[in-house]
Amino acid sequence: MKPRTKVFAVITFLLSVVFTGATPASAATVQTVEVATPVASGLPPYVAFIRPVTAQRLASSWHEGCPVGPDQLRLMSLRFFGFDGAVHQGELVVNADRAVEVAYAFGDLYAARFPIERMETVEKYGSDDDASMAANNTSAFNCRAITGGTAWSNHSYGRAIDVNTVQNPYISGSGAIYPPNGAPYADRTLNAPGMIHAGDTTEQAFSTRGWTWGGSWDTPIDYQHFEKP
Numbered sequence: 001m002k003p004r005t006k007v008f009a010v011i012t013f014l015l016s017v018v019f020t021g022a023t024p025a026s027a028a029t030v031q032t033v034e035v036a037t038p039v040a041s042g043l044p045p046y047v048a049f050i051r052p053v054t055a056q057r058l059a060s061s062w063h064e065g066c067p068v069g070p071d072q073l074r075l076m077s078l079r080f081f082g083f084d085g086a087v088h089q090g091e092l093v094v095n096a097d098r099a100v101e102v103a104y105a106f107g108d109l110y111a112a113r114f115p116i117e118r119m120e121t122v123e124k125y126g127s128d129d130d131a132s133m134a135a136n137n138t139s140a141f142n143c144r145a146i147t148g149g150t151a152w153s154n155h156s157y158g159r160a161i162d163v164n165t166v167q168n169p170y171i172s173g174s175g176a177i178y179p180p181n182g183a184p185y186a187d188r189t190l191n192a193p194g195m196i197h198a199g200d201t202t203e204q205a206f207s208t209r210g211w212t213w214g215g216s217w218d219t220p221i222d223y224q225h226f227e228k229p
Contacts (some may be wrong), residue, residue: 029222037111044087046110047079048103053093058141059123061093066143066156067107073120073141073158079105080138083115083193090119093141098228101209102140102161108205115193117164132208133165133179147174147220160227163202167194168215168223188223193203196223 035046053075055062062070076092076099094102109116117136125131129147132139135196145151147170154160162168169182177183185195196202196215203213206226214222 009039023044031100033100033107035104035107035111041111043081043110043113044079046079046107048076048106050074050076050099050103054184058093058121060127061121061142063143066151068095068157072096076103078104078119079110080116080119081110081113088116088119090116090138091121092119092139092161093158094119094161097143098159105205105209105211109202112201114202115164117194119167130179133162133170134181136164136166137164138165147178154227154229157229161206162224163196163226164194165224167192168196170214170224171221173219174181185223188203201202 021073033046033048033050037043037045051074052072053073055070058073058074062073072095073093076094076097078090078092079087080090082088092102102163116138118131119138119205122129122132122137122139122142124138125135127142129142129144132142138161140161141155144153145156146153155162165179166182167185169185170178171186172178174191174226177186184190185192188195188197191197195211198213198216203215207213211226211228212228214220214225214227
């Protein structure tokens with residue numbers, strides 16, 4: 001494992017601004033997380049913006065009866081390092097009480113140049129988890145039941161994140177692999193770009209902040225999944 005790069009991080013709170021879809025005449029605070037990257041990395045500074053989100057913006061990923069309301073969620077816009085070697089802007093929806101630490105965790109991934117294929121909120125896939133996984137989409141909130149069950153998934157609370165779902169597939173107790181195009185990566189002796197391994201920068205970015213990695217489970221094994229209920 002490469003030593004983790006020490007970075008200087010600061011959270012700043014910006015002036016209140018009004019968002020489209022917010023209650024008329026109301027204002028919401030935008031939080032900004034900035035992390036200075038080492039000059040040698042060749043990357044621009046990492047920046048993440050955290051703002052409230054409306055039911056309209058959540059679209060099909062949320063509905064009445066979900067265990068949390070839009071007011072308990074936050075929309076994040078953050079930089080990530082892509083498989084193409086370029087810097088991209090992605091979006092995640094997470095629980096308000098997890099947003100800042102998620103921002104810092106992805107700041108660690110960015111500084112380490114850990115590649116991410118794409119990062120889009122799940123309503124762009126009709127909130128279909130299978131479609132989002134097949135697209136190798138890194139995502140968080142989606143109001144849905146756990147895979148193969150009826151209880152609420154931790155994704156329904158915005159307290160779970162799936163990273164590079166193809167390179168880090170879900171393997172059920174029966175051995176089924178999701179998404180199916182992730183089957184080649186069920187061989188965890190591989191060390192392909194975007195894969196997550198125990199003790200690496202990505203696993204540590206979350207586990208040191210109290211998140212559990214599904215890749216350490218016995219059954220099912222969920223290599224893409226991090227959660228902090």
